[in-house]
Amino acid sequence: MSAPAAEPLSALPEHGPAFHRLVVTELRELTDDAVAVRLAVPEDLRAAYGYQPGQHVAVGVPGDEERRSYSLCGLPGEDDLRIGVRRLPGGRFSHGVLDTLRPGDALEVMTPAGRFGAGLPGLVRPAFVAAGSGITPALAMAAAALADETVEEVTVLACNRTQASVMFLEELAALKNRYPSRLQLVHLLTREAQESALLSGRLDPERLAAVRAALVGPVDGWFLCGPQSMVTELRAALLADGVPTGAVHVELFHAETAAPPPVPDAPATGTLATVRLAGLVGEVTVRPGEVVLDALLRVRPDAPYACKGGVCGTCRARVVRGEVVMGATWALEPDEIEAGYVLTCQSHPTGETLEVDYDA
Missing domain, CATH: 2.40.30.10 (Translation factors)
Incomplete structure (x- = not known):
């Protein structure tokens, strides 16, 4: 390189x-x-x-x-x-x-990375479902949306064990006080009874449907952040209820370790990968059975990554030439995959040559 x-x-x-x-x-x-x-x-x-x-x-x-x-x-x-x-x-x-x-x-x-909030600009009624520490990105996104006077209403469904376990409780209350008519803030607690039974217990698809019917107005974009089981269940429920695929955005803070997919056959001599990163272009050989990121780190220790589990999206790049097979793809939206973006921590090349662009 x-x-x-x-x-x-x-x-x-x-x-x-x-x-x-x-x-x-x-x-x-x-x-x-x-x-x-x-x-x-x-x-x-x-x-x-x-x-x-x-x-x-x-x-x-x-x-x-x-x-x-x-x-x-x-x-x-x-x-x-x-x-x-x-x-x-x-x-x-x-x-x-x-x-x-x-x-x-x-x-x-x-330096910052990630595209969880890329779908926020232009929305006028976004809704956030945040479990535990999932409130961290939701807080920033909700505050930014409320600061835009063209946004009509912001909904935040904050899911926690007890009120004492709510992260950024003071900041959320301050936002509600500042925007009382434009912020719909709903706390759901799994281990602490509230006056309304609707808000006590796990937020599963049935409870989400009931909360939407009782408390949530029209929404033009959903952002779900939490553990894998909750996010996948609620996303599926929203899609089944007719919410367009492009209107549901997800981010995980934890994913269950899954069995890796079968490693595709690759040339015995490996794959020659051309990589563009931070304006520099070079080549590295991806060994049989190796993922692109691990090969790149041998010669470019500055290659971006964090979780190495397909969750955070830090190692996102676009395939310019060649093909890869990925394991987990949690951090990619469907349209990103269609456009050729991959998570290099999950990408096994399938041919003799490959070209990827981290700067795309």
């Missing part, structure tokens, strides 16, 4: 994905098991870290090659970045890092 492995990531072209060391300025407890982390963005990097509501950043785990992806929850007008982190049992970042992280410490943070 054209970029030597020893070149610092910060020296790569500014228009490409890059990691920079950002300083933590605030750690604020949201719930007993969640915290908001604020990261200062230097003025000379603000253009690189400008983001659209619904995007996320990959955060490097100190002392480890692993990365974690966190949605950005900043409100309109904020220059710094904010992420919401829920502590997970055994989580290397959520426990190992947060337990020792203090203001003044620095984290390696990649």
